[in-house]
Amino acid sequence: MLERLRGDLHDDVIEGIVQTYREYPTTGMLVCVSGPSGVGKGTVIAALKKIMPSLEHSISVTTREPREGEVDGVDYYFRTKEEFATMLENNQILEHDVYGGNFYGTPREAIERRIGSGEDIIMDVTVPGSLSVLDKFSTSCNIFLLPPSLSELEKRLRERGTETEESMIFRSKKAIDEINQATKFDYILINKDVEQTAREIHHILIAEKLRAVRRAKENFSNQMFGQTSLRQFVIGLVNSM
Ligand code: 5GP
Numbered sequence: 001m002l003e004r005l006r007g008d009l010h011d012d013v014i015e016g017i018v019q020t021y022r023e024y025p026t027t028g029m030l031v032c033v034s035g036p037s038g039v040g041k042g043t044v045i046a047a048l049k050k051i052m053p054s055l056e057h058s059i060s061v062t063t064r065e066p067r068e069g070e071v072d073g074v075d076y077y078f079r080t081k082e083e084f085a086t087m088l089e090n091n092q093i094l095e096h097d098v099y100g101g102n103f104y105g106t107p108r109e110a111i112e113r114r115i116g117s118g119e120d121i122i123m124d125v126t127v128p129g130s131l132s133v134l135d136k137f138s139t140s141c142n143i144f145l146l147p148p149s150l151s152e153l154e155k156r157l158r159e160r161g162t163e164t165e166e167s168m169i170f171r172s173k174k175a176i177d178e179i180n181q182a183t184k185f186d187y188i189l190i191n192k193d194v195e196q197t198a199r200e201i202h203h204i205l206i207a208e209k210l211r212a213v214r215r216a217k218e219n220f221s222n223q224m225f226g227q228t229s230l231r232q233f234v235i236g237l238v239n240s241m
Contacts, residue, residue: 038157
């Protein structure tokens with residue numbers, strides 16, 4: 001029955017779908033997570049990686065001193081201000097920001113290479129960093145994490161025990177600035193429970209991957225979600241033309 005009605009399918013629609021899948025290379029998705037210091041970005045990303053092991057976390061370059069237990073090349077690439085300036089001059093930094101007197105930046109080459117080969121990458125960046133990524137990659141997805149309350153945020157930051165009083169004051173003021181910009185983000189989540197927030201991000205990423213607008217620009221990566229139905233449908237159409 002349906003096969004006989006094939007001729008009623010709109011040619012321009014079919015052509016659009018076919019072109020999409022023929023012309024665009026497989027590229028990965030960039031996901032930026034922002035939110036005030038102490039909200040739990042790192043912990044949420046670690047929990048998310050357990051659910052989505054293929055998701056890669058971008059390692060940033062920073063000029064701040066390592067905290068106890070932080071490892072160069074794992075948590076950050078710890079560099080001097082001079083080294084950071086040289087990287088900037090050489091166009092090796094995709095986006096950067098100054099936070100608490102230190103530079104933080106995303107290495108360009110790794111991001112471009114990895115999304116070019118279809119990997120999805122999650123980044124933990126400041127609000128301007130996230131907006132700058134969105135500017136450069138219109139299909140990136142940005143998520144803002146809110147604490148359940150300001151007092152809970154202060155508690156988490158204090159309990160972390162990594163900040164001096166001066167840094168605590170700076171990070172608290174900055175938290176208010178950042179929360180004031182939350183509506184610039186695609187998604188705003190309240191990080192009450194780490195596992196729950198990670199699950200919510202997982203669902204967001206599945207939905208984002210399936211959005212027609214994104215699929216018109218990117219082939220979603222099959223290994224990530226095992227979604228092959230639309231691709232197969234299109235291949236079937238191409239083969240029967
Ligand atoms: P922390 O010193 O707590 O590790 O990071 C301070 C702030 O810098 C956090 O808001 C974190 O999200 C942000 N940050 C870390 N890496 C980058 C980066 O590569 N670019 C930008 N713009 N912000 C970053």
